[in-house]
Amino acid sequence: MNVSERISNVFASPIRKLSPYAAAAKAAGKKVYHLNIGQPDIQTPPAFLEAIRAFDDSVIAYGDSRGDARLLNAIQKYYHDWGMDFDINEITITAGGSEALLIAMMGVCDPGDEILVFEPFYANYLSFANVLGVNMKAVTTKAEKGYELPGEAAVEACITPRTKAILITNPGNPTGRVLTSDEMELVARVVKRHDLALIVDEVYREFVYGFPFRSFGVMPGLEDNLIVVDSLSKRYSACGARIGALLSHNADFNEQIMKYCQARLCCPELEQIGAAALYSTPRQYLADVNDEYRRRRDTLEKALSKLPGVTFSSPQGAFYTMIKMPVDSAEKFAIWMLEQFDSHGETVMFAPGDGFYLTPGLGTDEARLAYVLNCADLERAIAIIGEGLKAYPGAKIIA
Numbered sequence: 079m080n081v082s083e084r085i086s087n088v089f090a091s092p093i094r095k096l097s098p099y100a101a102a103a104k105a106a107g108k109k110v111y112h113l114n115i116g117q118p119d120i121q122t123p124p125a126f127l128e129a130i131r132a133f134d135d136s137v138i139a140y141g142d143s144r145g146d147a148r149l150l151n152a153i154q155k156y157y158h159d160w161g162m163d164f165d166i167n168e169i170t171i172t173a174g175g176s177e178a179l180l181i182a183m184m185g186v187c188d189p190g191d192e193i194l195v196f197e198p199f200y201a202n203y204l205s206f207a208n209v210l211g212v213n214m215k216a217v218t219t220k221a222e223k224g225y226e227l228p229g230e231a232a233v234e235a236c237i238t239p240r241t242k243a244i245l246i247t248n249p250g251n252p253t254g255r256v257l258t259s260d261e262m263e264l265v266a267r268v269v270k271r272h273d274l275a276l277i278v279d280e281v282y283r284e285f286v287y288g289f290p291f292r293s294f295g296v297m298p299g300l301e302d303n304l305i306v307v308d309s310l311s312k313r314y315s316a317c318g319a320r321i322g323a324l325l326s327h328n329a330d331f332n333e334q335i336m337k338y339c340q341a342r343l344c345c346p347e348l349e350q351i352g353a354a355a356l357y358s359t360p361r362q363y364l365a366d367v368n369d370e371y372r373r374r375r376d377t378l379e380k381a382l383s384k385l386p387g388v389t390f391s392s393p394q395g396a397f398y399t400m401i402k403m404p405v406d407s408a409e410k411f412a413i414w415m416l417e418q419f420d421s422h423g424e425t426v427m428f429a430p431g432d433g434f435y436l437t438p439g440l441g442t443d444e445a446r447l448a449y450v451l452n453c454a455d456l457e458r459a460i461a462i463i464g465e466g467l468k469a470y471p472g473a474k475i476i477a
């Protein structure tokens with residue numbers, strides 16, 4: 079049997095590709111602190127499992143392709159509370175934000191078309207684009223400038239006749255950057271000028287520290303162009319539930335993507351029932367979780383600032399940051415940390431940074447850290463990275 083070139087050429091996620099090394103480290107008896115993946119340790123609200131336990135139909139039947147009515151209603155209300163009004167037929171439940179991204183891309187691009195992203199970006203975007211034969215074009219943002227967007231001319235320069243969409247993550251993964259209103263206006267202007275789709279991935283909307291979040295969904299004039307990617311994974315710490323959503327006011331887009339949704343029949347029914355119940359979780363839950371991540375962010379920054387030669391840009395949202403390390407290669411260092419290093423039987427796994435860039439050579443001495451551990455574990459994990467940097471043969475001497 080032949081395996082397709084299409085799948086063989088798909089980019090391997092930097093978030094998971096070193097997992098075999100972590101498994102080997104654990105098999106050898108090491109404790110591994112996982113800073114590589116955005117898997118929160120926060121408890122999923124009990125309403126999820128309670129609703130599933132209360133399910134008493136004798137058959138777990140296929141559900142509606144758009145989604146379970148209870149969940150659609152809950153999401154509609156959630157968006158209304160954020161100042162965004164969508165009809166039910168403008169919302170589609172998906173298998174996580176991941177499937178929402180795939181559907182959004184397939185809904186606006188043909189093979190050979192281009193999507194513009196701002197690098198560093200959420201690495202799995204590239205895998206989805208690869209599968210669809212879509213080319214990504216990246217506008218580079220820089221840590222030294224706090225990952226601010228470059229001027230309008232630099233963005234415009236990357237638009238070609240094949241550009242069909244701008245895909246933007248806000249708050250940012252892996253940078254933790256939250257866009258300013260001016261940056262949002264800039265993106266909106268470019269989108270309107272070229273009549274592009276604007277795919278906004280706002281799955282970290284609740285995770286902004288110290289100031290309110292503004293969604294692209296409240297900006298007037300974008301109704302025809304906007305596609306919102308949403309997910310329950312982080313909002314309610316329900317990553318394994320695999321429930322997300324896609325929202326758009328564009329009737330043509332909604333009608334066309336439904337053909338794919340009908341072909342894949344429906345999303346998991348029980349998880350949708352659990353997910354619908356999550357939306358009745360008291361608001362305080364999200365406020366408490368936000369406080370906890372803010373503490374973790376502060377803990378992370380304090381711990382990182384003690385490491386000689388390590389630089390980073392302070393994250394304002396989500397729960398990630400990119401760090402620059404004084405090493406020959408962040409990937410080699412990551413593997414060495416898992417294979418050869420431990421501090422009292424403990425080590426750390428992080429995601430090498432180059433996988434979050436499209437431009438070759440960028441990010442080779444960077445790593446993405448997910449601050450999804452409690453403060454004590456975070457402090458310990460960063461201290462271990464510090465010890466590793468002192469012992470790593472490929473470390474650069476800090477003057």
Ligand SMILES: Cc1ncc(COP(=O)(O)O)c(C=O)c1O
Pocket residue numbers: 116173174175176177200247251279281308309310311317320321322
């Ligand atoms: C920016 C971003 N978008 C989408 C996803 C996918 O989320 P889901 O678990 O809903 O598929 C993630 C997961 O980490 C993410 O960080």
